[in-house]
Amino acid sequence: MNRLPVHLAALESEAIHVLRDGVSEARNPVVRFSGGKDSTVLADIVLRAFFPARPPIPLLHIDSTWEFAEVLTFRDAFAERYGFRLIVHVNEYGRAQSINPFDHSDVYTTIMRTDALRQALTAGGYDIIFGGARRDEEANRAKERIVSVRSASHAWEPRMQRPELWRCFNWRLKPGETIRAFPLSNWTEQDLWTYILMRKIEIAPLYFAHERNVVTRAGMRIVVDDPARMRWQPGETALPEKVRFRTLGCWPVTAAQPSEAETIAAVVLETLRAETSERHGRLGDNGSLERQKREGYF
Structure with missing residues (x-):
């Protein structure tokens, strides 16, 4: 060890x-x-x-x-x-x-x-x-x-x-x-x-770069985890892109990022070079996390 x-x-x-x-x-x-x-x-x-x-x-x-x-x-x-x-x-x-x-x-x-x-x-x-x-x-x-x-x-x-x-x-x-x-x-x-x-430590595979079906909205990459439940916009289609996640939440409101990091060592290196917060990809925060926490959110 x-x-x-x-x-x-x-x-x-x-x-x-x-x-x-x-x-x-x-x-x-x-x-x-x-x-x-x-x-x-x-x-x-x-x-x-x-x-x-x-x-x-x-x-x-x-x-x-x-x-x-x-x-x-x-x-x-x-x-x-x-x-x-x-x-x-x-x-x-x-x-x-x-x-x-x-x-x-x-x-x-x-x-x-x-x-x-x-x-x-x-x-x-x-x-x-x-x-x-x-x-x-x-x-x-x-x-x-x-x-x-x-x-x-x-x-x-x-x-x-x-x-x-x-x-x-x-x-x-x-x-x-x-x-x-x-x-x-x-x-x-x-x-x-x-x-x-x-x-x-074994972690969820979504943290590693892999080709996934992605829709881009307002500059954010949303992985379409369940196409049957996706709310598609006119003319929209999911395209394969190699991405991974820094943080995980509900799939419609958690943005992925382009990445080539397929191993933990590569993820560590990519994290050291990151210039934004890991919660930058949480579309649902919207500056309201303190209110949510006061109400009981973890």
Whole structure:
């Protein structure tokens, strides 16, 4: 096994500490798992933190019903391979109303992501929810503590967060409150990919360059994952192009980028040269991430 650089070893150690500390205080913990690179690395660290025991924390996936097919396949295979209990939740009201990213924009995110997550957390009675969000992803993420308190309605209030001096974490909860814990808070995108490379972590294939059917809209490349559900514009057609993703979300609102990076090493090099944020390809953010987080979005 490759020896980690000092800074990566420190980040891994911190993440393991947060996981063990949180689980020791939790009544009913869960890991938010999307099948993306961040949650996959977090799940891999869960395995390391509690080895040789089976992972003591289940994986929770919020299925928007517009997930990439390859992500769902990867999600199921990952959970089965490593012995995780997988919990999948869909907002059935939103599905019945045919809420979709083409017609409903932010309403879609609220109903199929935020409301669905709140439903799942309430139904499961989870008190500590671990997630793979990192502070460097976006300005509003940078406001988060590693151990972030949520109200009884799963709402986030930045002014109510607790100090974390000398990495001392306060896991105490009032009745109805929950905690979102982010063990990867201090990692960067470059840290994450270097760690994936050195630990040889298997990730979803969408992160690697491959020829895919692409439609270009407003300068953004949208991979048509399900042609039958695509909202085609007049005269529009999908053309093959070699692309990959830096971040994964729902396929109609997540842009790909041209790339030749077919290996993790090539992805690391490409990431080091990147001049834009990885969330630059999320068409659904639209500057509203703080509002979404205040309402319960992860």
